[in-house]
Amino acid sequence: MRGLNGQSLSGRGPLVLTSAGTVVLVGTVLFAVGCSTGGTGLRDGGPARTESVAKTGPPPPAPSAAASAAGKPAKKVDPVALLKADPKVSAEVKRDLKPCTGKEYPVDVSYGKLTGGSAVDIVVNVLSCADALGRGSYVYRADGGTYENVFSDEQPPVYAEIDRGALVVNKPVYGKSDALAYPSGEDVITYRWSGEMFTEQDRVHSDYSNVVDGGVAPAPAVTK
Numbered sequence: 079m080r081g082l083n084g085q086s087l088s089g090r091g092p093l094v095l096t097s098a099g100t101v102v103l104v105g106t107v108l109f110a111v112g113c114s115t116g117g118t119g120l121r122d123g124g125p126a127r128t129e130s131v132a133k134t135g136p137p138p139p140a141p142s143a144a145a146s147a148a149g150k151p152a153k154k155v156d157p158v159a160l161l162k163a164d165p166k167v168s169a170e171v172k173r174d175l176k177p178c179t180g181k182e183y184p185v186d187v188s189y190g191k192l193t194g195g196s197a198v199d200i201v202v203n204v205l206s207c208a209d210a211l212g213r214g215s216y217v218y219r220a221d222g223g224t225y226e227n228v229f230s231d232e233q234p235p236v237y238a239e240i241d242r243g244a245l246v247v248n249k250p251v252y253g254k255s256d257a258l259a260y261p262s263g264e265d266v267i268t269y270r271w272s273g274e275m276f277t278e279q280d281r282v283h284s285d286y287s288n289v290v291d292g293g294v295a296p297a298p299a300v301t302k
Contacts, residue, residue, distance in 0.1 A: 155187075157183075157202045158185060160202065160218060161185075161204065161216070164216070166216075167214070167232075168214070168232055171204055171213055174206075184205040184207050185203065185205070186203040187200065187201070187202055187203075188201040188239065189201075190240035191240075191243060192219075192243065192244075192245055192271055193217075193219045193228065193271045194271055194273075195220060197220035198220070199217060199220070200218040200225065201215070201217050201218075201238050201239065201240055201245070202215070202216045202217075202218065203215050203216075204216075206234075211235040212234055212235045214236065215230070215231045215236050215238035216238075217230075217238070217245060217276070229245065231247060237249075241268075244268050244269065244270050244279070245269040245271075246266060246267070246268050247267045247268075247269065248264060248265075248266055249264065249265040250264050251264060260286070260288075263284050265281060265282070266281070267280070268281070
């Protein structure tokens with residue numbers, strides 16, 4: 079279950095071309111790297127803006143083909159076709175797997191190494207269109223020219239991610255009176271590949287405060 083923007087600022091003075099052909103930056107330069115305030119903590123930070131800068135000397139060497147291919151699949155897969163052709167995906171998930179708008183399906187896909195094979199593995203999360211809650215999480219392992227479903231969790235809300243070679247599954251916990259944005263807690267479960275299947279390695283449960291926006295925060299604890 080998850081399942082949102084940063085900003086960088088820069089100011090620069092005029093550029094002056096000297097008699098030696100060197101570009102000199104005149105004025106005051108202000109750099110603010112990684113500044114972010116008021117973020118939600120979820121996918122915070124967005125893509126950084128880039129600017130072209132004049133440099134002398136030869137351009138840096140292009141990355142090798144091996145480096146470029148590291149951690150990337152030979153080709154992207156169609157996650158919707160993968161799910162619909164998978165007999166392990168429930169009929170309910172398949173029935174509700176429809177575009178939210180236009181041709182955009184509520185599906186997140188991640189590629190990475192999880193099962194120790196030479197090919198990358200694929201993690202697919204199916205979300206709901208209305209509230210983006212995780213409906214199901216799946217891991218596919220390359221097997222020749224096909225993909226095998228080696229992990230499924232269809233107990234919503236659920237959201238799976240790849241974290242340094244481990245499969246991490248996040249499951250918010252809701253009480254009867256909890257608002258969608260404020261679950262009572264969360265279970266974070268870490269799985270690792272044992273050679274034939276994923277086995278649970280760690281589980282962390284967190285209980286959250288029931289104080290929400292507009293509520294009254296409890297008095298801070300006093301240490302004596």
